[in-house]
Amino acid sequence: MSTPRLLYADGQGNILDHPGLGMAGSAGGRWEPVEESQCIPLPPGSELFLLPGRLPVGVGENGNFEVLDRDPANGAANVSAVAAFLAPAHTATLWSAYQSKPDAPILPLFAYAAVGLARERMVATAIRVDPLPRQDPDKFPPPQRIQAAGRRLLRKFAHNRLMQHLGHCAMGYGCPAARNLMLGRWEAPLPTAGACNASCLGCISSQPEGPFPVTQERIGFTPTVEEVVEVAMHHFTTGLDPLVSYGQGCEGEPLTQGDLLEESIRRIRARVPQGTINLNSNGSLPGVVARLMEAGLSSIRVSMNSLIPERHQAYYQPRGWSLDEAVESIKVVKAAGGHASLNLLTMPGVTDRPEEAQAISELVEQTGLDLIQWRNLNIDPEVYLRTLRLGPPTERIGVAELIEGLRRRFPKLKHGYFNPKL
Ligand code: SF4
Numbered sequence: 001m002s003t004p005r006l007l008y009a010d011g012q013g014n015i016l017d018h019p020g021l022g023m024a025g026s027a028g029g030r031w032e033p034v035e036e037s038q039c040i041p042l043p044p045g046s047e048l049f050l051l052p053g054r055l056p057v058g059v060g061e062n063g064n065f066e067v068l069d070r071d072p073a074n075g076a077a078n079v080s081a082v083a084a085f086l087a088p089a090h091t092a093t094l095w096s097a098y099q100s101k102p103d104a105p106i107l108p109l110f111a112y113a114a115v116g117l118a119r120e121r122m123v124a125t126a127i128r129v130d131p132l133p134r135q136d137p138d139k140f141p142p143p144q145r146i147q148a149a150g151r152r153l154l155r156k157f158a159h160n161r162l163m164q165h166l167g168h169c170a171m172g173y174g175c176p177a178a179r180n181l182m183l184g185r186w187e188a189p190l191p192t193a194g195a196c197n198a199s200c201l202g203c204i205s206s207q208p209e210g211p212f213p214v215t216q217e218r219i220g221f222t223p224t225v226e227e228v229v230e231v232a233m234h235h236f237t238t239g240l241d242p243l244v245s246y247g248q249g250c251e252g253e254p255l256t257q258g259d260l261l262e263e264s265i266r267r268i269r270a271r272v273p274q275g276t277i278n279l280n281s282n283g284s285l286p287g288v289v290a291r292l293m294e295a296g297l298s299s300i301r302v303s304m305n306s307l308i309p310e311r312h313q314a315y316y317q318p319r320g321w322s323l324d325e326a327v328e329s330i331k332v333v334k335a336a337g338g339h340a341s342l343n344l345l346t347m348p349g350v351t352d353r354p355e356e357a358q359a360i361s362e363l364v365e366q367t368g369l370d371l372i373q374w375r376n377l378n379i380d381p382e383v384y385l386r387t388l389r390l391g392p393p394t395e396r397i398g399v400a401e402l403i404e405g406l407r408r409r410f411p412k413l414k415h416g417y418f419n420p421k422l
Contacts, residue, residue, distance in 0.1 A: 025094025028349020269296025
């Protein structure tokens, strides 16, 4: 069995491999040695991060964990841990192993997969969970082509504030879903909600009291039914393999805009009898979900960090609803003949604990869930574990092993990363 070498960053930010220490990973704060067989080549489109105030942890020849506090090249003290923010469609099975210094700053809202060096190339502890190439970097044309397509669309829909907002998302933030709208293919976003009925610890669009800087500006207006329908119909009539989704990173909770969604879905459905109209949601309002199914919604993706009520509560800080409503929303969609996905915000050492695995299986049994999307939870793991009052796991299944176990137990249950076109 071969062990990849530890990667670390020197004081100038250069990423180097350690001559003697092997790669380690972390699962919920528990360090683990890494074998090459647990790794894949670092996926194209992944980003490498240097973790400030964090000392890398590797494995010595004696098998013991060693905290690296000096650069082996020159004895300098300012070394830092390194991690990979994986490209879409990939789920981390271990996160970066490090020891935080007392004054270490909180890490921004990204996921920090373990990365090492094997056979002279970078590898990461990850699995590809979805074969769909929707957000593969080599499937996107050069930025200037996206800009040109975007400008054309913004001229054509100069009167439509929603299209203008999505143009900004595509050309400003590089949002893959908004870029696919500009390019006329696959899943297009329909954000509508400025407000939310939760205060997720890791919300990427609103952090009033939170410790993290937001990574996306929240939509600042409520589009009209006409604006939403126009964007959707443009995509359905001109797009390649099109589907549309309410509930995006640049908005609050779409179910808080129930009337707007119901009327826009009804009008879209009247003109597109077969098209996939999806809702990404926290699942908080099953009554509204029932109305949307009646109006013509095809599918729902409900996001959860955990199926353990107190862990869901601690992360979502829901107002006037709980995990029960989120589960009920899945049941409502299934009862109405729709497709239901769980967007499982995944962290190794938390999601793959036996009690979580048991709760996931119970959810599948109770609801007839169709798909689990294994999305990496973008958050500083130490802040997350503290908030959930969790220490390092004494027992864990492994993320890849958990997925394999669910495949065997529920052969009809699909596993992926993207909303399917039905
Ligand atoms: S449900 Fe979504 S929009 Fe609302 S706080 Fe959580 S992440 Fe943010």
